Amino acid sequence: MSVHTVTKEQFKAFVSALIDSDQKIIGVQAKADKFAFGELTDADALRLDYDVTILPPKKYVLPQKEALLQFKVGGDSQTIQEEEKVVLMGVHPYDMAAINQMDQLFSQGEYDTHYMNRRQNITIIACDVVTPSENVFASSMNTATVDQGYDMLLTDIGDSYVVDAATDKGQALVKMMDGASVASDDDLNKRKSVQDKNEAALNKHQLECKPSFLPKLLEKAYDHPVWEEKANLCYSCGSCNQVCPTCYCFDVQDEVNWDLETGCRYRAWDGCLLQNFATVAGDHNFRKKRSDRFRHRLYRKGKYVPGKIDGEIACVGCGRCITACTSKIANPVEIYNTIMETTEIS
């Protein structure tokens, strides 16, 4: 829609103004030696130069625990809908790609009003990566840059940000930026060089095939020994699920309030690596083996979910699972490459 340039000082003033507005502002901030998304109360605390956050911004579109209904115990239920307007600042391209996928998954087929309503109340200010994290492989997954889903995209070009307002909500924010000027050709060239660099540089692990090849590769890999080899060291802790920006499986539970008369039905993140994920009444577990659960996750990323979203691969290369895994077995690139090297594909 329009591309502007704003100095970092002017941008800070804009963030301060946003914080003073009636919207809730979420931004990336330092947390000990790591980074996390959290409510922003001070413009100085915003760190758009971060490498990666501990948890993805998924927690704002699909919270760890989200009330769906309120009820009288044993009686009627009513829908709970989140009304709060939120501005989410500093979403990296790979995380944006993940949210774009979830937008499709929660709106296709049975329309999930809880997710979609929350999503529509969020304004996303994405930003191109400044500091690659230790395990990022977004370049391998074609998610090092992103061209949709955000309302505004920021690119750090030194003393300034190039500001791309992609929606009406983004345009409205640009109007709040005192001092923003239409981006010059020079600024646009600088932005292009940042993005071109990221296209190749966010790649601490190199996937040896195009991501679009993964569904075909996995057709031949169901009985590959890699599942057993890796899963032998798996603690079934579900850390890989919890930090993943594209994992969206959830459990639904009822919780009764202290009055014992009212309560909420809520959903909470679940993980397919957890031992009882596929257990039914009567204690029959349909995915009892660790290696089966381990394989299921990698198949969801590389084959099953892509089948629902026009072939888009449900791993965006953020590398969080690699960092989070206690046993260091979760690296998807290592697993897919191992299969590539040892499987004949006609």
Place this chain on the structure above:
Amino acid sequence: MCECCNGKKDIYLPEMCTITKRRMLNGTELYMHLEKESGEEFDYIPGQFVEVSVAGIGEAPISISSSPTQKGLELVVRNVGSLTKMIHKMQVGDKLGIRGPYGSTYPIESAKGKDLVFICGGIGLVPQRSFIRYALDNRSDYGNITVLIGTKCHDMRLFREEIAMWEERKDMTVMETIDEAHECWNGNVGVVTTLIPKVESDLPTSQVLICGPPIMYKFVLMALAEAKVPEESIFVNLERRMKCGVGKCGHCQINEYYVCQDGPVFRYSDLANVPEAI
């Protein structure tokens, strides 16, 4: 429904239904007949399931046991967890939350004109009964109807009076067996597969519908392969943990399929490359 939801309804919101009849079928299985509080009829096809809930306890997927040719909704609930324990305590006039129906259906249209063979193990009879009753209520649409029922022990037999009535009928064949011999039982003893060779319908041209505990499928499918039943003519009704029922939560997934949407009824030939299914 509200403005913020784009006029779309909340897929997680149950509708209140009243228990209009209830009785125990055996020591653990409760039969219930439900009607909507709104007075509307239920709209479903045999094979589908509903999500049943009690606010404050939880929600679980339960097969529909009635036929849409009758009024109301019939469910059978086994007392195995906190929700079903609570449901077992409920009386006529009490209310349950219902969402659905969800999932795929038995081939009620494509099976017309063909012989039907139902193979039921344990509470597998519950969802099968939906199509059995539907076929009996539309009797001229289908060929011979054979129902094979296997139950672990005599005390766990379900729908005893109804099965006795089916046995009286001249237009269907019912064969029952129990796994363990019992002094009150004069009938067949053995697993349900032992009844397959006794089926008089021409198996290779019949539509065979299977529902039972996970272990049963493997052996029944082996017996059907031996009897030269094409995989296209076999329908399996699979149980998984359909937590949301609407294809989102991921719990019921078998390889790329969601049992809550692509199932629970699958044509067996569609499961050739779905190793997690059986």
